Amino acid sequence: MDFAYTQQEEQFRLELRTWLEENLPEGWLDGTFNMPEEQAAYGQFLRDWQRKLSEGNWAAIAWPKKHGGRDATLMEEIIYHQEMVRVQAPPAINYVGLHMVGPTLMQIGSPEQQEKYIAKILSGEEVWCQGYSEPNAGSDLAAVQTTAVKDGDKWIINGQKIWTSFAHFADRCFLVARTSKGEKKHHGITCFLLDMNQPGVEVRPIIQMDGEHDFNEVYLNDAVAYEADVIGNVDDGWRVTIALLMHERTGIGAQVFSLEQQFDALVELARSVTTDDEALIEQREVRKRLLDLYIKSRGSLLNYYRNLTKQLKVGHPGVEGSMDKLFVSEVTKELFSEAISLQGHQAITWKQDAIYGDSYWQKNYLYSFGQTIGGGTSEIQKNTIAERILGLPKDIGK
Amino acid sequence: MDFAYTQQEEQFRLELRTWLEENLPEGWLDGTFNMPEEQAAYGQFLRDWQRKLSEGNWAAIAWPKKHGGRDATLMEEIIYHQEMVRVQAPPAINYVGLHMVGPTLMQIGSPEQQEKYIAKILSGEEVWCQGYSEPNAGSDLAAVQTTAVKDGDKWIINGQKIWTSFAHFADRCFLVARTSKGEKKHHGITCFLLDMNQPGVEVRPIIQMDGEHDFNEVYLNDAVAYEADVIGNVDDGWRVTIALLMHERTGIGAQVFSLEQQFDALVELARSVTTDDEALIEQREVRKRLLDLYIKSRGSLLNYYRNLTKQLKVGHPGVEGSMDKLFVSEVTKELFSEAISLQGHQAITWKQDAIYGDSYWQKNYLYSFGQTIGGGTSEIQKNTIAERILGLPKDIGK
Amino acid sequence: MDFSLSQEQEMFRQYVRKYLQDVETTKIARDYIHGDINTVQQSLAGLNELGCTQLNIPEQYDGMGLGKLDLVPIFEELGAALVPGLHLETLALAAPMIEQFGSDEQKQTYLPSIASAEATFTIAWLEPGRSYKKQGIQLQAQHDAGSLLLQGVKTLVPDVELATHIIVPVRVNEQIALVIVESDTAGLTVSPLQSFDETRKLSQLQFDNVRVSTNQVIGQLDEGWAILNRGLLSFNAGLSSWLVGATERIVQMANEYAQIREQFGNPIGRFQAIKHRIVDMKLDLETARSLSYYANWTLETDAPDKVEAIVSARIFATQTFIRAAADNIQIHGGIGFTEEIDCHLYVKRSRFFENYLGDIDTYYDLAIDALGWTDVAAPTALPITP
Amino acid sequence: MDFSLSQEQEMFRQYVRKYLQDVETTKIARDYIHGDINTVQQSLAGLNELGCTQLNIPEQYDGMGLGKLDLVPIFEELGAALVPGLHLETLALAAPMIEQFGSDEQKQTYLPSIASAEATFTIAWLEPGRSYKKQGIQLQAQHDAGSLLLQGVKTLVPDVELATHIIVPVRVNEQIALVIVESDTAGLTVSPLQSFDETRKLSQLQFDNVRVSTNQVIGQLDEGWAILNRGLLSFNAGLSSWLVGATERIVQMANEYAQIREQFGNPIGRFQAIKHRIVDMKLDLETARSLSYYANWTLETDAPDKVEAIVSARIFATQTFIRAAADNIQIHGGIGFTEEIDCHLYVKRSRFFENYLGDIDTYYDLAIDALGWTDVAAPTALPITP
Secondary structure, three states, rough: EOOOOHHHHHHHHHHHHHHHHHHHOOOOOOOOOOOOOHHHHHHHHHHHHHHHHHOOOOOOOOOOOOOOOEEEEEHHHHHHHHHHHHOOOOOOOOHHHHHHHHHHHHHHOOOOOOOHHHHHHHHHOEEEEEEEEOEEOOOOOOHHHOEEEEEEEEEEEEEOOOOOOOOOOOOOOEEEEEEEOOOOOOOOEEEEEEEOOOEEEEEEEEOOOOOOOOOEEEEEEEEEEHHHHHHHOOOOOHHOOOOOHHHHOHHHHHHHHHHHHHHHHHHHHHHHOOEEEEEEHHOOOHHHHHHHHHHHHHHHHHHHHHHHHHHHHOOOOOOOOHHHHHHHHHHHHHHHHHHHHHHHHHHHOOOHHHHHHHHHHHHHHHHHHOOOOOOOOOHHHHHHHHHOOOOOOOOOOO | OEEEOOOHHHHHHHHHHHHHHHHOOOOOOOOOOOOOOOOOHHHHHHHHHHHHHHOOOOOOOOOHHOOOOOOHHHHHHHHHHHHHHHOOOOOOOOHHHHHHHHHHHHHHOOOHHHHHHHHHHOOOOEEEEEEEEEEEOOOOOHOOOOOOEEEEEEEEEEEEEEOOOOOOOOOEEEEEEEEOOOOOOOOOEEEEEOOOOOEEEEEEEEEEOOOOOEEEEEEEEEEEEEHHHHEOOOHHHHHHHHHHHHOOOHHHHHHHHHHOOOOOOOOHHHHHOOOOOEEHHHHHHHHHHHHHHEEEEEEEHHHHHHHHHHHHHHOOOOOOHHHHHHHHHHHHHHHHHHHHHHHHHHHHHHHHOOOOOHHHHHHHHHHHHHHOOOOOOOOHHHHHHHHHHHHOOOOOOO | OOOOHHHHHHHHHHHHHHHHHHHHOHHHHHHHOOOOOHHHHHHHHHHHHHHOOOOOOOHHOOOOOHHHHHHHHHHHHHHHOOOOOOOOOOOHHHHHHHHHOOOOHHHHHHHHHHHOOOOEEOOOOOOOOOOOOHHOOOOEEEEEEOEEEEEEEEEEEEEEHHOOOEEEEEEOOEEEEEEEOOOOOEEEEEEEEOOOOOOOOOEEEEEEEEEEEHHEEEOOOHHHHHHHHHHHHHHHHHHHHHHHHHHHHHHHHHHHHHHHHEOOOOHHHHHHHHHHHHHHHHHHHHHHHHHHHHHHHHHHHHHOOOOHHHHHHHHHHHOOOOOOOOHHHHHHHHHHHHHOOOHHHHHHHHHHOOOOOHHHHHHHHHHHHHHOOOOOOEEEOOOOOO | OOOOHHHHHHHHHHHHHHHHOOOOOHHHHHHHHHOOOOHHHHHHHHHHHHHHOOOOOHHOOOOOOHHHHHHHHHHHHHHHOOOOOOOOHHHHHHHHHHHHHHOOOHHHHHEEEEEEOOOEEOOOOOOOOOOOOHHHHHHHHEEEEEEEEEEEEEEEEEOOHHHEEEEEEEEEOOEEEEEEOOOOOOOEEEEEEEEOOOOEEEEEEEEEEEEEEHHEEEEEEEOOHHHHHHHHHHHHHHHHHHHHHHHHHHHHHHHHHHHHEEEEEEEEEHHHHHHHHHHHHHHHHHHHHHHHHHHHHHHHHHHHHHHHHHHHHHHHHHHHHHHHHHHHHHHHHHHHHHHOOOOOHHHHHHHHOOOOOOHHHHHHHHHHOOOOOOOOOOOOOOOOOO
């Protein structure tokens, strides 16, 4: 058992930290920088930030060097997440491209597809989104109803996608559609690399309960894709979607490190918020509730490290990722709910009138409801753990 | 809304209370009476107590007067339970006979069966048990595997029953057996009034985790019943079993009133137990935990009163009984678990060395685990509530 | 023994429910989010026509002279539809305090206008950085020529926009007095605050030598704290009914959605993770309802256990509402996370009420005191020691 | 980064598991319930042969000189099989205290006999009506001709029957000293107490001028409290491993039963009420394990966060064990409620450990102090304010 980082790893951390300090926007680190609020400007800001990252070879460190990555080790990826969380770096607008589409293209894309897309993913020139979920296929991916019908050299695509992050910025979509009726539900699915900039694609925003706009509905009305846009084989998209989803798991580290930071912020809140000149933390019960959260957020981090160790040994992520995802999202939800409770009636303020500027606590509290739903609900994670780790019987309907 | 008792009801309470004070064993009310420990003596003590109750017409007040009851109203039954709990009266050894078999006989028994059994049930001369559960049919009554095969004028019964309360005292058993294979699982079941005193019936004790012996396994090896012992029609026992189970529900009141009393005892515990000369109740957190339990035990009582009101209006018990059962048993479990926690390390004593004599808290804590299992597990109650009150879909396997 | 609402009370509930369904239930709340005060005022007028505002006002003041229990179904229905406005503050806090402790003049002035829905009350209690405890009230009132001059700041005051009057606990010579201030009084500056629960507006109120006649004091100058606490019993009994109504709607939403929404070829309500969770919500709901009915009954009959009964109802109903509102989102999945579906409105309101007019924590202590548990010497009398 | 036990440690676990399976796991515990001390003593000898008792004793005292982490798999396996005996008290409490704070003579006397399993230690701490706090220690020790005379009563002392020695915190001139008393010393009267957890025997100990040489004091006469608290860190790290092992067995029991037992034509593990509950147990188990591994690592490396790490592990592992043991009964249904199935043994032990050698509540305060939260002035340094 050994929690130390190698000298090489520490060197990596230092290099990244220095780069960030030199390249983050002016005022970012001292909190005086204001993000553009208007959507187009915000999108441009994020694209610029990604371009800058890619210029420093910091956009996709796990990618091979020949594609502009760093062939980073898993530990370097972890350190990368830690440092990005530490400075609360701007979100990666091309998250889907960098962490899902790019690696999938390298794995099963044709040489032409690789040539055409990979460089632009890295630079942020082309932002990607992911067309998986549908209104009637949320937890149940195999129930996809969007159809793609062959018409000469074209595929005509009709249907509706939902929960499509970044679609309002995206140039291309990694789209799953049904191309034939298979015996089993997950047969007859095909994956397309769809051009978003065409008349048959309409993007409508979904406004969340926290007032933000992260997701969209994407309506496909005779949208067109070409032979060259099929990735993998026709009707064999299930395998491709699994490959893509496997790449998604690296996001858990960022959540775990964020939780650590959020817990520290909560302690700071309990120290700084006073009523009648008594800080919250002076109440023994507040301290006990904090300790419960301390234990759980530490538990989340240590669980992650333990699974990471296994991953380092066996060389690929395991199903334990479901446990990490379930735990960190549930604890995050609990933490922000407690944060609201602890503030007493003062918690009911919003934006500039909230205790922390821009209602950090309230926004994250509302946002946390999405964390036990998105990326597979907690109930789905539990089924996965039950069936794949514990060997319990399969659920109904599967 | 009106919580008052009528003058008649108060009169009833007074009459019963007076009778109890005059007829309970010497030393019972001041806690100096010691129950016989040896099983046969204990059984005899309980039979004697029931005989005494029946002589005062207090054994089965809900029964018609012509059968030795009092034609009691539902409210009088409630008061009866309250008073019995108040004095912690000895348990009714013929609970199954008085509250289940007796009423069922009156409802669907033949005149001969009524003549033969009812009076002896009331006097405690014949103690009954109930042969429903089997090792593979716990929550799933329709899965009964014990068989009864016709052989001339006899039925030859083979199989195994489990969780049979009072079987070690019982003279007769209300037994469910399969007499033919129906299309549906609950077809082809027949109910028998079985003589327990025969070579084909073997009773083996089940020792519980609290060291007590309330339940038994009953092995049936060519046990014999006769035509006259069939209640209802052959192969139509499902209807009979439902009738019997409907009568069981009145036990919830006793649990609710016991919970009230147990909560009061817990407050008394928190007042009287000290460490380093500080009473537990002096700790604010202890008081808060008590308040949570106060709210829930009050809630349990008030829920019961609300459902009772409905029952008084519609004239029969409703499916809400499942909610009462679920809630009171879960709260009881929580209460005793808290009682153990509150006592700190002192809680690990037992019997005469425990804080309350005869380890009242420890025994009840252990016993409480059975309350969310027996009479339908909490999971089964939840399915009933979901399907019959909320209209949610039926579960798998049903 | 009859632990249920009367037929008349249930019938009145149906009228209110029908009316609110006619105006599309949460539409009023959603309009208010977008700054439309009009719809809210119209709904108040509509409720007034039904008689909601007259119910518990004595007949001599143009009311119906009915009891606390008659308000129960109304508050339940208002909660179910999240109707914005100062119904609880006006009908369950201001009206009972004025009726019970107000001068004849105050009764004649305010009770008929409450009954006619012309007067609506909010309460300005909290001060910046201070608590709901007695010591938290520091806004100063100085005697000046038969008047009081109010100087200080109140914050998180709800819905001043909708109020004709404000109840203000103030400090006079180290005592707490309760003053009724007209919301357009000179010297009073209202600064809007952003609200987490968009269906309730918030403001900070600056009092700059606001002059209030001593006739506007409810009861005596040193009775304010006691009167407020008496008023809060009534308020919390009403609030617990409101919370029950809101929770009932949540359970209904979750239940309906679980029967319609299919995943893996089954309605999600067939999966026990969803199915049993809705049962848990239902069980909590019915327990909250039992506690709240009883709370209102103790209020109506002035029963000796009214404090613990009412506080228990408020605590449990609040916790139930918070939990159910959160679970409702999880049951709805992604769609429950959107602004479009009502789920989030209930979540936000659940946190609004969590510590409204008193921290949950303080309410624990209040019930504990009422139960005599802080009196260490007093033993509980048990009929028989177990 | 390598957050796992080493191959050697995992291999050692397999030896211990194999040995305990050979003696039918809980059979040792069940024999002890029926008063059979022999089986327990044989199992101790067996474990000694495997090397369990030598692991963390320095080589110069006939041990293997391995670290705290090497004890982890052993305690996990002992917990899984509920092996009765004073393993934790001897190996994780007495041995580290003697090694770290004992005199050379004490080390030479005790450490080799612990390694050879000839010496076993219990601890007599609690006194009737008193707490685990410092003020709870009132048993008096008087100086008398180079000895101490002990006068007083200790209670709830575990397994004296199995102990050759007893560690006794005593009061000497208002200071706390830790004394090693041989269990057959004159003046010591042992009165058995009935135990809720039948796999641990309890006794009350009457000390009537029990004479103990001052050589038997661990450290200085005024260092007892500090040494005990240092020893408790080691004990609680070990205990958390024990609890993890016990919980793992529970999860295994529940999981296996849920796959075999059928109701309504399906294994009960197909119903999410059961299925997801086992997942919850599993998740808690793995979290407890992560916390306990880390706790033992901080102990081994004397890391600055060792107090909060170890206390966190103990608190979480205890709560997990209590919850899992209770849920295991519910999952087993009726059969889980019987004496015959092992479920209840785990429930009882879970309550035994709940407040053993320190109330859960006191441990909360200990971790809170260690985290600096009682120091109101000290702000937490955040890299960047959110």
